[in-house]
Amino acid sequence: MNQTELIELCTQxxxxxxxxxxxxSSPAIGLESKRPSxxxxxxxxxxxxxxxLTQIQYGVYI
Structure with a gap:
């Protein structure tokens, strides 16, 4: 997935x-406290x- 597609998915x-x-722009626990950007x-x-993002979208984020 390229950056544009990823931004669109994130917005959705x-x-x-x-x-x-x-x-x-905020640290994400699911990304080892790294900022997605x-x-x-x-x-x-x-x-x-x-x-x-897919996990969050489908409610399977742990």
């Missing part, structure tokens, strides 16, 4: 562009974000 899952931006530069980071 978080409900608005503002919520998505706030989520991307810091992970967007690499494919492996984007993969981690996609997995977490």
């Amino acid at each position: 899952v978080m409900g608005s562009a503002e919520n998505a931006e706030e989520w991307r 810091d992970l967007m530069e690499t494919q492996s980071g984007r993969d981690q974000m996609e997995i977490l």
Whole structure:
């Protein structure tokens, strides 16, 4: 997934562009307390974000 697609998924899952931006700029426990925006530069980071967002979207986030 490229950065644009990931931002679109994040916006969809978080409900608005503002919520998505706030989520991307805050440390996420599901990402080992890393900020999602810091992970967007690499494919492996984007993969981690996609997995977490999908888990949140379907309510299977642990």
